[in-house]
Amino acid sequence: MLIGLLLTFYYPARMYSYNPEIIKPKYDASELIIHFGLLGHHILDSYSYLREKEKLVLTDEEKNKIHNWFGKKQSAIEITSQNSLNNNLEGFGRDKNLILIQVESLQNFVINQSINGQEITPNLNKLLDHAIYLPNIYPQTIDGNSSDAEFLTQTSLFPVSKGSVFFRYPHNTYNSLGKMMKNEGYNNIAFHADEGSFWNRAEMYPSIGFDEFKTISDFKLDEVIGMGLSDGSMFRQSIDMLKEVKNPFYAFYITLTNHIPFQLPEKYRILKLDKSLNESTMGGYIQSVSYTDKVIGEFINDLNKNGLLENSLIVIYGDHGGIRDREVVEQYFTKKPIGDEQWLRDYVPIPLIIYNPNLQSDFNDKIGGQIDLMPTIKYLMGVNGPKADYGFGRNLLYGDDGHAILPKGKYVKEPYFIDESNIEKNISEEKMEQLIYSDLIIRSDYMKVLLSQKTEK
Template structure:
């Protein structure tokens, strides 16, 4: 027997083994498979600990365990990953396990990053939006936290162990032949699928609790994640992604329900003094990148953060309970809601997935009433596919980065200063009356302004923080807006123009809330993450007015059209939003299904259907005549 090869350094004498001894030996020799399963389970628990956490930069194992609602399903999906190692032979099985570990870790860490930014895990729909990543790496890297090293710290250690012990490796005699490895793979894979399918049948098909389905898309993404578990969520997300390629059909019942929801939302109140107050004037909408409401009227070290906006409030209608409602399309969702009064789709970006959907839009209605219309962005038209989307929505002209000289680039693209400077003459010479929709860019995260544009003197505890950088960024953009409006005023444009200013979404709180809470000493006004953005309707010489009514971005279109004297029959039957200048309701429905304001629980259930109805309307081109 000495002349025959053994399985590594250990001689295997099958005759000397009892059944229990053989099982122990095989398990001992499968150490990498068992360790990989344990490591991936631990990483799943760490990732799940971030879900529902107010601080997603702290590892909370207890929370992670409690958030995994179906443990068997979680382990079954991990076993599927581990089972693939049986398709390799010999030492390559160990390296394959390491690669599988790395790929899962890579997915988990970007899930953590995306969760911090958007309250959800990565979606397969994002594969359609990879073009956006080219100029967003700074923002992406800013979302990593030191705790994320836990997802990768084991990889180099295991790699070193495999390299050092490569000559000592021996493979279990049970899994040497191709046949035995295929049987092992098929057995483990089938067992895992059986557990998943069995759990699905027991819970989703025959279960009695409709709020605890394993595979179901809930209003709050966290609920979907906790029920499906990390890998289960991605498997279900892939299923939904490919299911979405089927042609969308809408039943007459669904069509009736959508229209009824829209009509029931209308209050049919008598007109008030706001009706037609801006009739015949130009409309200039400024969508300001990352502008949150909490900075309005605030100062640091005696310096106003937004002196221009504060000054405009003296001649403005200011909505101080106005909320962002963007979903996965972020800024492009804001473009959509402002100009259509329709919620964005539940998955992915509406402009990427459905750029050719028809709407009864703000530019179409304004054009019908004699207005020339332009959409103006300082970034490339392919960014979020906004140019395709806004062109189809109905703007007569869309101006993107190709029309500008890139003489000063800050982070994502053309600086706001150069942008406003180059576009002012186009606006001054434009045929009136006009509706122009403009978007700024410079105040985008990660809020790293060039030194020459940092005008605020900050305390040492704010310098080199994301919050301090945010103050500098917003202060710069505010200054650029001030210079721009001064130039329009000198040319006489503001004598007959209404300027609507709002933020596209929350940002510094959305992405860096955990870091804001760690700034010491802190101030109450910057701590609250409430998702409020300002809405300011400025007209030269107008008396100031603060409106406390709670509303959101889908409400802007009907509010503007009402103030411009457009008959309600032209937009009420297609708007998911309501007119904030003439309403007795005080609520807003956010993208994650949460409500703000005052709305009784009985009515919330019906209002929640609006998210699904809007999704259905966009997918089926509901508003196409």
């Protein structure tokens, strides 16, 4: 046993003696496993966890910088609010039910696109006739993948720079869309047809305002596809659950079927594709997206049949990219090379669709990010309170200028700043501030202090 332990720790100890910097947090899990082995990774991960259990204490200088940043943001909002693009929509959803659908791996380039004469997303396309459609919204997830998307859209904070907020800080205080809706008298419920422990959602959801969370154990497993219960079955079964929730309600759905590696069984493949395309990752993605589009269409019809559609605002968006390999898109979809800027502008964005049968069609090509969802929905739902709630997002229906920051993570190798005219790789210190301050707020649980100060005022 002693010989085994010596052999196990010899290489990691040798690596550390050459380069002590190697254990610092800039290295991710895969790098630690490469350098230190599986056991070494778990030891270092445990050390990191215990170290982070000691709450980060902000300096007075850091606190002042955070307060000043939010003060500048509030001033900017007050100036631009007079020139809102859609001022007539403020409070459109007041007293209506709110239904958010976070669609796994949904990218915007499939919307309003056809292949072999077949619409890829006919149901989502149809919704655009009565929807605010924003095609230039960027995913801003880091290590937490889908959970990061949930965190961004629910709190208007950026994810932490390393790891997943859902695992690292599930019991912090957060100002969230769910909590705001609860304060407005809404009954909140979340649906995801996987285990409650997946991405630690069962622990995190109460902290962002969801006291009721329907997981795979609450559904009948009558149709399993890929990682869990099919999206179609989840939507079908959820209708009866929704009818039991007292109005008004806020329902949050996270889909699952359109998940990598996109190996949808043949009987669920709707589109007729060439064999080579159908058997490729690109073909699997298109078929999987088309399936999810179909069941969302059926869900909308079920809401209508049960008298829930007209009095609901439905918000649909993607959590992150599904096809991240440019060569796959070039080979099977565009049939021609895609430049760096075209890739970032046309293939990285996710769609944001805000639908109600009484809305007029509104195509809004403003650039934004997932972090902007909460203030935009707050505006549409007529939620009371100050315009800024210590979030880093902006109402997408205010002003003319739009931009997004893509943090360094699994989807981009370095941070990007994107607006209508520029794509910046080495972004300025000023633009990096919101990433830094968001990280400090989460790691120190400083939102608890900020919200208590707001309450006192």
